[in-house]
Amino acid sequence: MEKDIPVAEEINQSEALYPDLFRRIDPAAVPAHVGVIMDGNGRWANRRAFPRIRGHREGVHSVDEVVASAREVGVRVLTLYAFSMENWRRPKMEIQALMSLLREYIVKKLPVMHQHGIRFRTIGRAGDLPLNTRKLLRKAEQETAAYDGLVLNLALSYGGRTEIVDAVRSLVQDAADGKIGPEQVDEALLSARMYTADVPDPDLIIRTSGEHRTSNFLLWQSAYTELYFTPTFWPDFKRREFLEAIVDFQGRERRFGLTGKQLKPSR
Ligand code: FPP
Numbered sequence: 001m002e003k004d005i006p007v008a009e010e011i012n013q014s015e016a017l018y019p020d021l022f023r024r025i026d027p028a029a030v031p032a033h034v035g036v037i038m039d040g041n042g043r044w045a046n047r048r049a050f051p052r053i054r055g056h057r058e059g060v061h062s063v064d065e066v067v068a069s070a071r072e073v074g075v076r077v078l079t080l081y082a083f084s085m086e087n088w089r090r091p092k093m094e095i096q097a098l099m100s101l102l103r104e105y106i107v108k109k110l111p112v113m114h115q116h117g118i119r120f121r122t123i124g125r126a127g128d129l130p131l132n133t134r135k136l137l138r139k140a141e142q143e144t145a146a147y148d149g150l151v152l153n154l155a156l157s158y159g160g161r162t163e164i165v166d167a168v169r170s171l172v173q174d175a176a177d178g179k180i181g182p183e184q185v186d187e188a189l190l191s192a193r194m195y196t197a198d199v200p201d202p203d204l205i206i207r208t209s210g211e212h213r214t215s216n217f218l219l220w221q222s223a224y225t226e227l228y229f230t231p232t233f234w235p236d237f238k239r240r241e242f243l244e245a246i247v248d249f250q251g252r253e254r255r256f257g258l259t260g261k262q263l264k265p266s267r
Contacts, residue, residue: 014072014239021243025073029250031203033077034070035225037217038062040209040233053097058235060105065238067152071116073246077151077199079123081217085159088128099133102156106136110143117149123195124158125166151199158195160219167193167220196221204249206242208234226252 015022038059045055063080070078083098106120113120120140129137137156170193174180180189191197201221205214210231214222228245230237255263 012072014069014243018240018243021240021247022073024247024250025243026250027074030074030246031226031249032075033079033200033202033204034075035079035081035202035205035218035222036066037081037205037207037215038234038237039207039211041235043209044233044235052094053101055233055235056098056101060101062234062237063105064109066242067118067150069239069242071118071150073243075150077153077202079153079155079196079202079218081155081158081215083124083156083158084216085125085157085162086216088157099130102154103133103136106140110140113140113144113147113152117147118144119147119149119151120144121151121153122156123153123163124156125162126156128157153196153199155217158217160216163195164190164220166195190220194220201225203254204228204245206230206245208232208237224254224256226254 012022041055041059042052043055044058045052048054066080067078082102087098088095110120112118122137122141126134126137137154167190171180171185171189175182196218201223202218202225204226205218205222206228207214208230210229212229214227218225226249228248230241230245232241253260253263
């Protein structure tokens with residue numbers, strides 16, 4: 001395993017391409033964890049009379065740009081909703097094409113992850129995925145496990161309710177084994193059983209394509225998350241659009257149930 005390839009000297013493309021936008025970002029207030037619901041690939045393709053898979057393929061370029069941009073602005077964890085539990089109901093051909101795109105992505109991008117110290121992870125019921133896909137994902141997770149750069153987290157065969165069910169199951173098992181009692185079950189314990197146990201809750205969730213819902217994504221973790229909805233279809237969501245979302249996030253006041261005066265007593 002090549003864990004110590006030096007990080008490449010390279011230009012910060014976000015800053016070079018969009019200096020004005022980049023300068024508006026306060027490095028001290030960058031969201032630590034950003035989740036993205038990548039939606040609109042099919043509609044993007046339909047509008048161009050392309051097959052749906054062409055939209056997914058173009059969507060992979062957006063994944064590239066958003067991963068790079070997140071790293072360039074200092075996001076610590078990026079969770080991309082790449083395949084939901086509900087997506088299994090899509091036509092078989094589309095599912096196969098998505099799995100094949102995913103494998104192609106891992107094969108192509110693993111060297112880039114090494115180069116930039118990106119830690120690759122997945123959340124979801126990985127056991128549902130085809131064996132060849134699972135093997136590749138595991139390889140990428142193992143090879144990048146020691147890196148401390150951006151955590152790139154792909155939600156695959158993921159559902160927020162299923163995640164909560166899995167967490168509750170593991171607690172009930174512990175209770176049945178006499179390891180815990182009801183009084184020990186609290187929010188912290190449940191959080192610790194989620195797939196995201198060792199990463200902070202998302203500060204920001206972006207959804208593209210003009211839909212205003214979160215579709216079973218990070219249900220438990222998004223209790224206090226800022227939501228950003230944009231009409232842009234995912235294949236058109238690139239560096240600039242990501243930077244715009246970060247600027248928008250930084251203009252918000254997160255009160256976590258407190259009053260504005262409690263947060264800033266000088267008001
Ligand atoms: C939603 O668009 C998108 C998906 C279900 C898949 C997202 C997958 C990718 C961006 C490509 C593969 C990802 C990686 C990480 C390699 P939709 O098809 O629901 O669009 P529609 O609502 O317009 O039909």
